[in-house]
Amino acid sequence: MKKFTFLLSFLVLTCWQAAAQYGGPRLFLDVPSMYVYSPDVANIGHRLGAGTEIAMNVASHHGTIRGGGGATFTLDPQADEIQNTFQTVPYVMLEAGAGRYRSNGNQCARTKQDAYTYMAKAGVRYDIYTGDLRDAGKSGYLDYTVGAELGYFFIRDVFRNTELSATVNYHLKAEVVSATFGFKFFLNLRADRD
Numbered sequence: 001m002k003k004f005t006f007l008l009s010f011l012v013l014t015c016w017q018a019a020a021q022y023g024g025p026r027l028f029l030d031v032p033s034m035y036v037y038s039p040d041v042a043n044i045g046h047r048l049g050a051g052t053e054i055a056m057n058v059a060s061h062h063g064t065i066r067g068g069g070g071a072t073f074t075l076d077p078q079a080d081e082i083q084n085t086f087q088t089v090p091y092v093m094l095e096a097g098a099g100r101y102r103s104n105g106n107q108c109a110r111t112k113q114d115a116y117t118y119m120a121k122a123g124v125r126y127d128i129y130t131g132d133l134r135d136a137g138k139s140g141y142l143d144y145t146v147g148a149e150l151g152y153f154f155i156r157d158v159f160r161n162t163e164l165s166a167t168v169n170y171h172l173k174a175e176v177v178s179a180t181f182g183f184k185f186f187l188n189l190r191a192d193r194d
Helices: 002-020
Strands: 026-038 048-060 063-075 085-105 113-128 139-153 160-171 176-188
Touching: 002 160, 026 063, 026 139, 048 085, 048 176
Parallel strands: none
Antiparallel strands: 026 048, 026 176, 048 063, 063 085, 085 113, 113 139, 139 160, 160 176
């Protein structure tokens, strides 16, 4: 219960911060994110793959709340019959992050400038298992995450752009560390006010 209370407080604080942003919150639609994925970095040699995600971000320059979903596609590269280890896991998630989010020192979206993301984050993730790696009676798995996200992009177009992104998450129930590295193609839906 303490973990849930902490997570809820973190989400409310980030939402309040986004609402206080001058001119209303910034809105980014990540459509899509594509990344290399390790669901357990301690076991990276036995489970590795890729993923894709679509997410909506309600943000300020100092954090975001995002909700979305996607799917991961992993396999065991060391298995004798690799094709038998392929696993697809659709998921939905809700996250909140605090730090610098797609911003720079000027807090503006003028072209020909760098923009960065570096923030701590917490969230909830629900994995929908489609294979037989879980008991037949289990249709999914809910976990809480805490982690960090780093990102960089050069502002060429204030409406659409591509961010290079890396994330690390600790899954509280599974007690594993997952990692991603890839690209986020996104639309700045408030480009005229940013």
